[in-house]
Amino acid sequence: MSDPLVAFDGVDKYFGETQVLRDVDLAVDEREVVVVIGPSGSGKSTLLRCVNRLETIQAGDIRLDGRSVLDTDVNEVRQRVGMVFQSFNLFPHKTALENVALAPTRVKGLPAETAEERARDLLDRVGLADQTSSYPGALSGGQQQRVAIARALAMEPTVMLFDEVTSALDPELVGEVLDVIEGLATEGMTMLLVTHEMGFAREVGDRIVLMADGRIVERTPTADFFEGPDTERGRAFLSRLL
Numbered sequence: 442m443s444d445p446l447v448a449f450d451g452v453d454k455y456f457g458e459t460q461v462l463r464d465v466d467l468a469v470d471e472r473e474v475v476v477v478i479g480p481s482g483s484g485k486s487t488l489l490r491c492v493n494r495l496e497t498i499q500a501g502d503i504r505l506d507g508r509s510v511l512d513t514d515v516n517e518v519r520q521r522v523g524m525v526f527q528s529f530n531l532f533p534h535k536t537a538l539e540n541v542a543l544a545p546t547r548v549k550g551l552p553a554e555t556a557e558e559r560a561r562d563l564l565d566r567v568g569l570a571d572q573t574s575s576y577p578g579a580l581s582g583g584q585q586q587r588v589a590i591a592r593a594l595a596m597e598p599t600v601m602l603f604d605e606v607t608s609a610l611d612p613e614l615v616g617e618v619l620d621v622i623e624g625l626a627t628e629g630m631t632m633l634l635v636t637h638e639m640g641f642a643r644e645v646g647d648r649i650v651l652m653a654d655g656r657i658v659e660r661t662p663t664a665d666f667f668e669g670p671d672t673e674r675g676r677a678f679l680s681r682l683l
């Protein structure tokens with residue numbers, strides 16, 4: 442048995458006095474897609490943010506490929522863990538191509554030409570081959586979010602975290618972003634993702650993890666979850682969404 446790619450082990454997280462993650466254990470295997478669902482405030486974003494050390498944890502450990510992220514240089518962790526948020530946060534005065542090529546040149550020291558060549562490939566992969574010279578302001582929200590995904594992929598991460606990446610988009614733009622993520626899943630990218638799009642979760646997820654009050658209260662293979670969750674909380678949550 443190989444180690445899981447990402448492993449949470451007894452993770453507690455507090456903001457001041459408030460505990461927002463409670464004894465979280467979760468293992469994500471290589472090539473696995475784990476979908477995290479749960480009510481607002483249940484700790485989904487915090488869970489993801491702890492993986493690349495955007496948040497500190499107060500107890501437990503998170504391992505990436507067997508090694509604690511707490512013992513790993515934070516820049517190395519962030520190279521290996523790609524993250525995309527609800528807000529795209531592209532550099533407004535840089536083109537799509539420059540946005541994608543920037544980190545590989547600055548952080549990885551890739552020659553500009555190589556980084557740009559790769560950025561072109563990545564923009565092609567997210568369906569934006571014709572927008573390489575566009576500035577974010579000239580792109581739709583869906584296009585900007587696809588640039589953000591390409592930018593994360595440019596660091597060649599071993600795992601991708603997606604936190605409600607379509608929540609800020611107009612409904613007609615959601616599909617083009619979800620299609621890109623689904624493509625990544627098909628190619629075998631390991632992913633931990635938070636979404637309220639249950640149709641998408643069902644399509645792309647291997648497992649559903651339900652959080653409530655900082656705890657994982659249900660974890661079920663996707664097909665079984667949509668047949669009928671194991672827990673009362675799972676049933677209640679699903680019935681509100683469908």
Ligand code: ADP
Nearest residue numbers: 456457461479480481482483484485486487488
């Ligand atoms: P979710 O993503 O499931 O909506 P979050 O992980 O964002 O939940 O938040 C979990 C809890 O932590 C919430 O009660 C939220 O108010 C609190 N929280 C999140 N970020 C901070 C912060 N930076 N400072 C204080 N409390 C926070």
Ligand code: MG
Nearest residue numbers: 485486487605
């Ligand atoms: Mg959140």
